[in-house]
Amino acid sequence: MSKIVKLDSVLNVRDFGGQGVSGGRIARGKLYRGAQLSTMSGRDRDTFSKWGVSLLVDMRYRSERARQKTELCDVFNPEILVMPSEHDLDGDNVLAPHEQFVLQELHTAADGARYMTGTYKERPHRPGFVSLLSQSFRRLSKGEDVLYVHCAAGKDRTGCFAAFLLMALGASADDVMEDYMRTQQAVELELFLGMIATKLEARYGRTYTPESLRPFLTVESEYLQYSLEAVGDMETYWHDTLGLNLQELDALRAHYIV
Numbered sequence: 257m258s259k260i261v262k263l264d265s266v267l268n269v270r271d272f273g274g275q276g277v278s279g280g281r282i283a284r285g286k287l288y289r290g291a292q293l294s295t296m297s298g299r300d301r302d303t304f305s306k307w308g309v310s311l312l313v314d315m316r317y318r319s320e321r322a323r324q325k326t327e328l329c330d331v332f333n334p335e336i337l338v339m340p341s342e343h344d345l346d347g348d349n350v351l352a353p354h355e356q357f358v359l360q361e362l363h364t365a366a367d368g369a370r371y372m373t374g375t376y377k378e379r380p381h382r383p384g385f386v387s388l389l390s391q392s393f394r395r396l397s398k399g400e401d402v403l404y405v406h407c408a409a410g411k412d413r414t415g416c417f418a419a420f421l422l423m424a425l426g427a428s429a430d431d432v433m434e435d436y437m438r439t440q441q442a443v444e445l446e447l448f449l450g451m452i453a454t455k456l457e458a459r460y461g462r463t464y465t466p467e468s469l470r471p472f473l474t475v476e477s478e479y480l481q482y483s484l485e486a487v488g489d490m491e492t493y494w495h496d497t498l499g500l501n502l503q504e505l506d507a508l509r510a511h512y513i514v
Contacts (some may be wrong), residue, residue, distance in 0.1 A: 264297040268410040277426035291410035294324035315407040322348035343384030368472035376482040390498040397508040
């Protein structure tokens with residue numbers, strides 16, 4: 257079971273290793289996931305440093321990275337991988353696709369559920385996601401990096417990244433889904449819905465109800481299931497979609513299975 261970690265100012269953090277697989281167990285203390293890091297406290301930075309995080313995979317778009325910057329320092333200075341520019345947004349002020357949806361199309365809970373269903377079906381084959389996933393998995397196959405992967409809230413883009421990595425390492429479907437759904441325990445959504453609605457109203461100049469936001473802000477097993485169905489066989493996806501070879505898959509497993 258993945259382990260939820262409470263930090264001062266970074267949400268939805270967990271060590272997503274520990275699952276039993278063929279040949280051993282996915283290593284603890286090597287694979288972390290969570291939300292964006294712009295609000296890190298000094299103690300949070302010390303924690304990431306203590307963990308030995310050497311690689312940040314930032315799944316966000318350019319404008320998200322510009323608005324909520326990851327501030328590194330001597331204590332915490334990992335390498336960062338981001339979406340290649342050819343698949344990213346054109347400028348720092350261009351809304352990310354999910355932000356455009358919130359501004360223009362999100363009015364009811366049904367709107368949110370429809371959007372989430374569609375994005376989870378499409379994400380495994382979106383060029384930007386595929387490119388960053390391939391780059392990240394190749395990097396992880398080459399050495400024993402300690403990983404922190406994140407997007408904005410650490411649940412959707414990050415959730416798919418973590419699920420696909422666990423699948424590549426041989427985790428069972430139940431364990432993959434268990435880690436994904438842990439966001440429901442890691443984040444007390446009911447405490448945040450009203451606050452998020454208020455913030456969105458201030459940002460976009462229109463009213464949002466907490467109920468209309470709920471499907472957009474939560475995780476549901478059927479969301480991830482759509483992505484898993486789009487992937488199909490992981491070894492085929494690894495080779496045909498990510499462009500990686502089986503030697504790299506074996507190396508990844510050698511580094512992160514103990």
